[in-house]
Amino acid sequence: MTIVEQPLGAPLAESCIPVLETERLVLRAPRIEDIAAIAALANNRTIAEMTANLPHPYRLSDARAFVETQAQVSDAATYALFVKSEAGQTFAGMCGFGRRPPETVHEIGYWIGEPFWGRGIATEAMRAVIDYVFSETDIDLLSGAARVVNPASRRVLEKCAFQWSGVGLCRVRALSASVPVDRFQLERRTWASLRAWGSTAMPVRSRAH
Ligand SMILES: CC(C)(COP(=O)(O)OP(=O)(O)OC[C@H]1O[C@@H](n2cnc3c(N)ncnc32)[C@H](O)[C@@H]1OP(=O)(O)O)[C@@H](O)C(=O)NCCC(=O)NCCS
Numbered sequence: 001m002t003i004v005e006q007p008l009g010a011p012l013a014e015s016c017i018p019v020l021e022t023e024r025l026v027l028r029a030p031r032i033e034d035i036a037a038i039a040a041l042a043n044n045r046t047i048a049e050m051t052a053n054l055p056h057p058y059r060l061s062d063a064r065a066f067v068e069t070q071a072q073v074s075d076a077a078t079y080a081l082f083v084k085s086e087a088g089q090t091f092a093g094m095c096g097f098g099r100r101p102p103e104t105v106h107e108i109g110y111w112i113g114e115p116f117w118g119r120g121i122a123t124e125a126m127r128a129v130i131d132y133v134f135s136e137t138d139i140d141l142l143s144g145a146a147r148v149v150n151p152a153s154r155r156v157l158e159k160c161a162f163q164w165s166g167v168g169l170c171r172v173r174a175l176s177a178s179v180p181v182d183r184f185q186l187e188r189r190t191w192a193s194l195r196a197w198g199s200t201a202m203p204v205r206s207r208a209h
Contacts, residue, residue: 001021001022001128002020003018003136004021016029017078018136020129022127024124025082025084025092027081027125028082029077029078029079029080030080030094032064034067034091035067036060038067038080039059039062040113041113041115042058042094042111042113044058049172049175050150050153051109051111052109052173053173054173055173073098076097076098078094078095079094079129081094081121083121093113093121093125094111095108095109095125095126096108096109097129097139105143106133106139106143107142107144108130108144109144110126123159123160126156126160127160130160130186130191131195134188140187140188141185141188144157144184144185147179147180147181148181157184161190162186163185163190164183164184166183167181167182167183
């Protein structure tokens with residue numbers, strides 16, 4: 001993951017949230033110019049029913065209100081994520097982390113536009129966000145949750161080293177109902193251990209003498 005310096009004069013939300021770049025993705029604060037692309041991908045019942053806060057249907061006005069509010073949110077970072085190509089960058093989804101008082105733990109969240117599913121994009125984006133959180137902030141613990149009927153999201157959490165911590169209920173706006181979720185947590189020290197392990201060479205194998 002590379003952290004890109006913000007240009008001078010960037011809008012407030014952007015100046016607070018560094019741009020993160022990975023092999024295939026660019027993650028940056030959402031901008032007003034993104035609202036058409038956000039609305040096009042977020043207006044998806046399957047996505048809305050798996051996330052807590054997305055309304056359905058999701059209109060341009062919802063995207064505009066969402067982008068405008070991000071500038072006022074503190075203790076949180078929301079990233080619009082873009083797939084890089086020779087032709088430029090294509091909006092593919094949203095991810096981030098934040099803490100809703102009176103909660104003390106920061107929770108991660110993400111959704112990927114349906115045309116981009118199954119390419120490892122959620123995992124690559126969340127690993128970048130997690131690396132950023134644990135290397136650049138003093139947050140020691142992240143939580144995540146996935147509906148019990150959402151094995152793809154559960155798998156993303158597992159691939160990012162989150163460990164199951166229990167079950168609970170989560171209010172889903174698009175359903176106007178609360179649904180069962182599995183809860184997960186990732187401690188800084190687990191992340192640090194895995195990071196260190198990943199940089200060591202595999203053991204050399206030889207036959208027993
Ligand atoms: C869940 C979601 C974020 C996954 O995005 P993605 O970019 O396709 O995720 P990735 O490709 O990084 O990883 C998905 C993993 O789930 C696995 N998976 C997908 N569907 C699955 C299923 N039905 N059962 C079990 N595993 C499944 C994939 O095989 C992959 O694991 P692998 O790499 O070990 O093979 C995306 O589908 C989405 O946005 N869904 C709607 C919103 C949502 O669920 N948000 C999360 C809220 S908690």
